[in-house]
Amino acid sequence: MSDSHAAVHSPDHHPELRHHFMTMEQQQNTASLGMWLFLVTEVMFFGGMFCAYLVYRLKYFNDFAAASQSIAVGWGAFNTAVLLVSSWTMAMAVRCAQLGKQKLLIVFLLFTMLFGSAFLGVKAKEYHDKFVEHHVPGADFSFTEKLLGHPDYVVNQYHAQMFFSIYFAMTGMHALHMVIGLGLMAYLVVATARGKFSTAYYTPVENIGLYWHFVDVVWIYLFPLLYLISRK
Amino acid sequence: MATAVLPPQQRTNYLNAEHGVKSWLLTVDHKRIAILYMLSITFFFFIGGIYALLIRLELLTPAGDLVQADTYNRLFTGHGIVMVFFFLIPVVPAILGNFLVPLMIGAKDLAFPRINLLSWYLYVIAGALMLHVIITGGVDTGWTFYTPYSTAFASPKVIEAGLAAFINGFSSIFTGLNFIVTIHRMRAPGMTWSRLPLFIWAHYATSLVMVLGTPVIAITLVLLVLERVFHLGIFDPKLGGDPLLFQHLFWFYSHPAVYIMILPSMGIISELIACFSRKRIFGFNFVALSSVAIAVLGFLVWAHHMFVAGMSVYAALIFSFLTFFIGVPSAIKVFNWTATMYKGSVTYETPMLYAFGFLGLFTIGGLTGLFLATLGVDIHVTDTYFVVAHFHYVMVGGVVMAYLGGLHFWWPKITGRMYPESMGKLAALIGFVGFNLTFFPQFILGYVGMPRRYYQYPPEFQVLNVLSTAGATILGIGYLFPLVYLLWSLRYGEVAGDNPWNAAGLEWKTSSPPPTFNFDVDPVVDFEAYNYDELKEIPVER
Numbered sequence: 001m002s003d004s005h006a007a008v009h010s011p012d013h014h015p016e017l018r019h020h021f022m023t024m025e026q027q028q029n030t031a032s033l034g035m036w037l038f039l040v041t042e043v044m045f046f047g048g049m050f051c052a053y054l055v056y057r058l059k060y061f062n063d064f065a066a067a068s069q070s071i072a073v074g075w076g077a078f079n080t081a082v083l084l085v086s087s088w089t090m091a092m093a094v095r096c097a098q099l100g101k102q103k104l105l106i107v108f109l110l111f112t113m114l115f116g117s118a119f120l121g122v123k124a125k126e127y128h129d130k131f132v133e134h135h136v137p138g139a140d141f142s143f144t145e146k147l148l149g150h151p152d153y154v155v156n157q158y159h160a161q162m163f164f165s166i167y168f169a170m171t172g173m174h175a176l177h178m179v180i181g182l183g184l185m186a187y188l189v190v191a192t193a194r195g196k197f198s199t200a201y202y203t204p205v206e207n208i209g210l211y212w213h214f215v216d217v218v219w220i221y222l223f224p225l226l227y228l229i230s231r232k
Numbered sequence: 233m234a235t236a237v238l239p240p241q242q243r244t245n246y247l248n249a250e251h252g253v254k255s256w257l258l259t260v261d262h263k264r265i266a267i268l269y270m271l272s273i274t275f276f277f278f279i280g281g282i283y284a285l286l287i288r289l290e291l292l293t294p295a296g297d298l299v300q301a302d303t304y305n306r307l308f309t310g311h312g313i314v315m316v317f318f319f320l321i322p323v324v325p326a327i328l329g330n331f332l333v334p335l336m337i338g339a340k341d342l343a344f345p346r347i348n349l350l351s352w353y354l355y356v357i358a359g360a361l362m363l364h365v366i367i368t369g370g371v372d373t374g375w376t377f378y379t380p381y382s383t384a385f386a387s388p389k390v391i392e393a394g395l396a397a398f399i400n401g402f403s404s405i406f407t408g409l410n411f412i413v414t415i416h417r418m419r420a421p422g423m424t425w426s427r428l429p430l431f432i433w434a435h436y437a438t439s440l441v442m443v444l445g446t447p448v449i450a451i452t453l454v455l456l457v458l459e460r461v462f463h464l465g466i467f468d469p470k471l472g473g474d475p476l477l478f479q480h481l482f483w484f485y486s487h488p489a490v491y492i493m494i495l496p497s498m499g500i501i502s503e504l505i506a507c508f509s510r511k512r513i514f515g516f517n518f519v520a521l522s523s524v525a526i527a528v529l530g531f532l533v534w535a536h537h538m539f540v541a542g543m544s545v546y547a548a549l550i551f552s553f554l555t556f557f558i559g560v561p562s563a564i565k566v567f568n569w570t571a572t573m574y575k576g577s578v579t580y581e582t583p584m585l586y587a588f589g590f591l592g593l594f595t596i597g598g599l600t601g602l603f604l605a606t607l608g609v610d611i612h613v614t615d616t617y618f619v620v621a622h623f624h625y626v627m628v629g630g631v632v633m634a635y636l637g638g639l640h641f642w643w644p645k646i647t648g649r650m651y652p653e654s655m656g657k658l659a660a661l662i663g664f665v666g667f668n669l670t671f672f673p674q675f676i677l678g679y680v681g682m683p684r685r686y687y688q689y690p691p692e693f694q695v696l697n698v699l700s701t702a703g704a705t706i707l708g709i710g711y712l713f714p715l716v717y718l719l720w721s722l723r724y725g726e727v728a729g730d731n732p733w734n735a736a737g738l739e740w741k742t743s744s745p746p747p748t749f750n751f752d753v754d755p756v757v758d759f760e761a762y763n764y765d766e767l768k769e770i771p772v773e774r
Contacts, residue, residue, distance in 0.1 A: 018345075019340065020340035020341035020342075020343075020345065020418070020749070026417060029417055030343045030344075030413055030417040030418070033413045033416060033417060034344060034347075034409060034410075034413045037412055037443055040444070041409070041443050041444075041446070041447045042447070043447075044443075044445070044446075044447035044448050045447035045448070046451070047447075047448065047451075048448045048451035048455070048481055049451055049455070051481065052455070052466055052477060052481075055474070056466075056474075059474075060472065137463070137464055137465065138462065138463065156472070158465065158471050158472035159472050161465060161471065161472075162466065162471070162472050162473065165464040165465055165466055166466065168464075169455065169458060169464065169466075173454075
């Protein structure tokens with residue numbers, strides 16, 4: 001549709017400048033504000049689940065602690081590291097886009113995708129372990145682990161199951177956001193290869209970068225709340 | 233501007249710039265998208281209206297004779313879901329806001345035109361899902377989807393209805409996001425924040441609520457669906473879950489949603505009262521900032537829907553106090569509108585009649601809200617027709633009155649034609665009478681103890697119920713009538729000039745209907761909002 005408006009602009013306008021903006025700068029600032037606002041909505045979206053987590057952790061404190069202790073913290077820590085590195089490669093990708101280094105941009109995007117996929121792979125392994133341990137909420141759920149330091153405490157099955165319900169809802173929603181992020185980066189790789197971006201126009205790279213960092217930050221909160229908080 | 237000498241019909245405008253179904257379904261023009269919204273939202277308004285009609289017919293007699301209890305439950309649920317999610321929330325922002333926000337700030341379009349179109353498609357997809365639910369039997373949970381009934385007992389249609397509301401929520405989020413970014417980044421040179429029309433301020437505040445509140449209902453509905461499908465237990469007391477958590481999360485959005493509905497309407501009223509009093513709005517800054525105050529405070533009062541649901545006394549006290557407090561910014565608006573009319577050159581065109589209707593009905597709706605904020609009184613009238621009457625005074629008496637007023641006011645700008653004035657006045661009058669006859673008896677019914685959501689009632693309540701049903705019939709005529717003469721005016725209405733009301737505001741400085749990019753010459757703003765004292769001497773063009 002932007003083609004039909006081409007006549008409105010003088011020929012020296014950037015081809016990516018859409019009809020309703022005066023300058024590339026205005027367009028860039030607008031897109032950036034839009035992305036930040038979208039991330040605000042995402043904060044509220046995840047906020048609902050953080051709220052549920054908080055309510056039930058306070059209500060069923062010991063059972064939540066026992067359930068949290070049963071999660072493999074090593075894999076969580078590994079994934080945290082992987083995701084932090086992917087955020088660095090994403091930041092480098094944005095920097096390359098700013099400097100117009102298109103080939104390096106593609107390389108960094110591919111690395112980001114690689115790390116993102118590694119995260120999802122580890123997550124799948126963790127889910128599989130939960131399945132084997134009967135820690136997936138449902139008819140087969142059973143939680144036999146004890147609360148550390150309190151061998152006499154009988155863990156309430158329903159309350160432990162609640163922890164895992166929230167665990168799967170939160171990490172599942174996070175993983176879904178990662179999958180969407182990987183799809184967006186695949187688009188960026190193709191668009192970069194086709195020469196869509198330049199030093200004058202790289203807004204999608206920057207905005208998808210913001211999105212990726214957001215997904216990373218969500219994990220930075222999930223990791224301590226789900227894995228670390230109840231360990232000594 | 234060589235085109236200015238052509239008669240209006242021959243000018244190129246957004247309506248005749250392109251032709252064909254494709255040019256509409258793939259448009260990114262905010263004005264065309266507004267028209268698409270107008271068609272689809274009007275459709276759902278009449279679907280919701282049919283539900284209302286069936287409900288009122290059943291309540292004509294004390295016995296359950298027209299429908300049985302199960303069907304009745306589906307009727308009021310359908311009425312609630314359709315009217316709240318598919319009419320009241322989008323009606324003003326998605327139709328008038330979409331059309332006017334760029335025009336009023338001197339922009340060529342909204343910041344994200346394709347996301348704007350996407351939001352309409354999301355609305356249509358959600359609406360189609362909801363229609364499918366309706367046709368295949370409907371849900372009976374009430375529009376509030378309360379757990380554990382919705383997750384453990386009700387028909388599995390709840391999943392589909394929940395998804396419809398979820399998808400529709402994203403339509404709302406995208407509209408709000410678009411407005412905020414547009415108002416920040418797309419204003420014409422000279423259009424400072426203090427010169428923004430109050431319609432824009434109201435939409436800015438509304439958009440804040442849309443962007444901050446809607447994601448919470450989205451995740452709540454996701455959890456509801458997950459609970460229903462996988463039995464997660466988060467809201468199920470049998471599994472250690474807490475149904476009150478659902479209610480808190482639900483109302484954390486759904487109370488602010490009330491302000492999504494009413495704030496844009498208040499924006500319309502500011503425009504109407506300024507124009508037909510020929511005066512700048514009294515206390516402009518206070519009216520502007522009261523919108524923002526309502527948006528912020530609106531997030532802090534949600535638990536007043538739950539005073540009898542089980543909550544600490546201290547929490548109830550705080551929520552009660554905050555609910556009283558949010559009456560202050562609303563009252564500021566009403567007082568300032570009234571003060572604007574004082575010594576103004578008030579005229580009584582159709583939009584102004586709707587504005588008067590709004591003022592009276594919103595005031596009653598708002599004041600009865602204070603009754604409900606009072607903890608003791610609330611316990612007496614919770615889940616009675618008093619509550620039903622209260623929120624219909626705000627939602628129907630407020631929002632629908634304002635929407636119709638705004639629709640008549642901007643109809644010449646949207647279509648280039650005038651509506652027939654005498655019929656407009658008559659319809660406004662019929663609507664006002666019908667509305668009061670429908671809902672005023674319900675205050676009394678509720679106060680003497682008729683509960684809501686029941687299909688039978690003791691015979692002594694019949695007189696008031698008959699009055700209410702008679703009123704609903706009149707109200708229905710008051711809504712069908714504009715549909716008829718507005719359609720008629722598309723072809724036979726008098727051709728409107730660019731500014732038939734001699735109104736202030738950028739939207740009146742372009743042609744009617746406006747060209748695709750809104751202004752032939754990029755506007756520069758060197759005047760304050762509502763500069764009616766400067767417009768006084770200009771004779772009406774019409």
